[in-house]
Amino acid sequence: MSGGAASAPKPLPSSGPKSLREMPHPLATSSSEEMGPALTPSPDLLLPRSIADKDLSLPNGTPVDTSSPASSSSLLNRLQLDDDLDVETRDLFVTVDDPKKHVCTMETYITYRVTTKTTRAEFDLPEYSVRRRYQDFDWLRNKLEESQPTHLIPPLPEKFVVKGVVDRFSEEFVETRRKALDKFLKRITDHPVLSFNEHFNVFLTAKDLNAYKKQGMALLSKMGESVKYVTGGYKLRSRPLEFAAIGDYLDTFSLKLGTIDRIAQRIIKEQLEYLVELREYGPVYSTWGGLEVELSEPLEGVSACIGNCCTALEELSEDMTEDFLPVLREYILYAESMKNVLKKRDQVQAEYEAKLEAVALKREDRPKVPTDVEKCQDRVECFNADLKADMERWQNNKRQDFRQLLMGMADKNIQYYEKCLTAWESIIPLLQDKPETK
């Protein structure tokens, strides 16, 4: 039994059994390949979001009683943003939820429930439910990188908590991580090649993953050269234009995301400082109200109003920290891993070119290209094809994700202002109230 790549269908861009799944989003422009008739959003898309991308941003059930057009259009958002529109064409659904804390003698850790629903033949059962911890996801990712080196593997949320004293077991941290792990698996699920990877299958189905992991170690040593791409120190003379362009793009992209991350963090910091002052400001009106007779109610009203604005602001900052920043960071990690794949591709091409040159220099009687060099050429062509296909898919998904992320950010700000607006509008009548006496 060889590694995953061998069992999956050869990933050439324009063919493959899951052509529908490769179909770009109908709202994408025509520059991406279109595989068939564009699908229109199906009306029964008001599905519970556990199946489709349950991401960051949508108003979470707050009653839409404000007159702002923004919140009433959120329903429309749901329709427009769903990645796969016809639920019927999908045959694999994966969800990560239900985090639980496990306290053992050696360590304390969190596991997540991974639920799979599928009609694929590669799975013995139509449904699975297993528990996995972060290390298992990490293992999966490594396995995928190893076995599918020509493909872009989605990133995992950061392994270690960098910034000081963040509680690994706090609700917010666990929830943020859960969302990221869910996104990770969904991205793999959506991938026409990766989703058929054997390790992925085992990850989703095995009762005892650790046993398989150990077995996998032994297998690794038996794996053929076809899987291990040589990085034997070959130096590529020049990267082909299109890949150079991708490399440049990723560099600038990472840079810009890094800047946006810093700006967002700065905004959150300023908001929290603003909040500190507001928290002192509101109560002063209350104190004043205590001094007055006729003005007592209006002043108390203003104090309460400011208090409500404080709460709204706190929620906004929390949302930004928990939903916005992690996704930015994820994409920065993504870009990094993609740049590594580009480098691997360079290696493969370099090896091919070197071997080709060596043959040319040997000047053999029969200009028969040795199978060795032929294999290298194949490898290069496959790599290039896989990478191009994945880049295109990545670009589309990135566009979706960022559209959703940024709209979500706008939404949260709109909601914040709507909450404040409601608070201030509601005290106007209180302030205008004429006392009965006099």
Place this chain on the structure above:
Amino acid sequence: MWCGRRGDKVSSLCLVWLVLHESLFSSSEKMEDCLAKKMEITVSEAEKRTGRNAMNIQETYTAYLIETRAVESQIEGQCAPVESLWRRYSEFELLRNYLSVTYPHIVVPPLPEKRADFVWHKLSADNMDPDFVERRRIGLENFLLRVASHPVLCQDKIFYAFLMQEGGWKEMVNETGFQLKADSRLKALNATFRVKNPDKRFTELKHYSDELQSVISHLLRVRARVADRLYGVYKVHGNYGRVFSEWSAIEKEMGDGLQSAGHHMDVYAASIDDILEEEEHYADQLKEYLFYAEALRAVCRKHELMQYDLEMAAQDLTSKKQQCEELATGTVRTFSLKGMTSKLFGQETPEQREAKIKVLEEQIREGEEQLKSKNLEGRDFVKSAWADIERFKEQKNHDLKEALISYAVMQISMCKKGIQVWTNAKECFSKM
């Protein structure tokens, strides 16, 4: 030259000050006699001047143009002529000092602050700063309107001359000799500590005005910090504009959406300047009442002073009566140095005693007269002061309510702007 009235922010300014003008006329007092009803008063312009001061040192100051126009003739469709003169801040101060001393039972309207206080970092503390000058111009106009609509103060001739007579006004004020009537601070402080029986209402009022001063100062300080922080939040969003623009350069389909969203972020960042400028007017309204608290205190101090004076006079009278009695009856009830020395060095002759008694009796008579008139004065003062205080309370409640409403309106406007900008940005993002 400044064109204050016809400024850019007329709409919100108008809201605030029209409301204020309304309040000036809403008091239940008989307002028909008020100057404010008969005459339009504005401080329409401010101008930088240089001149030589009393010590012949060159200085720069700001002069304010006061314009007045009689109202009545306007009804006939004719435009009455506008009279105008220039005054500087120190003259306003002189006017107010005069009024405070001459009408100690009145809560005299305060002047806008002399130096910029409670500033947040973007606001200049410089007295020559155009924004400060502008807000001061409005404050001075407000001061004149308040005086002109006060039933007692508006009838004052010095005030009238301040508005109408440019030359020789200072001399006129000084000729009233009001400075002599002014109570020394030391005297007032002494009275505050030593008075035994002040009117309870004034004691409570003094307490109230102290607390009011304290709470409004606190409020203004924190508000300035809040403004500072809010400014920071908005301005950082401007950075999004730049980075979205840079990012859009490498994107194909996403580019336009990002670029236009970035523009909205710039709009958002810029919007805070106007918002906070408007809020300064709210702060100015609060400041007026911060300074009014001081005026209230002044009335209380005057009462304490008069009461103390009365108590001292009564005490003096009592001791004189006692002395008289002792001399007449020859008994020494209280220890006195005179008594001791006379015991030691020999008693007085009956003639001497008689003379002393006569002097004392005269003094007692005078004293009783004085006490009576002081008592009357005191009662009059309490009555008229309290009447003005009631008027003031009504004005204060009305004004502060209006100020709070206008503040809420400002906040609502800010929220609506925020919703608008982010909705626009969201739409741009949706087109990515």
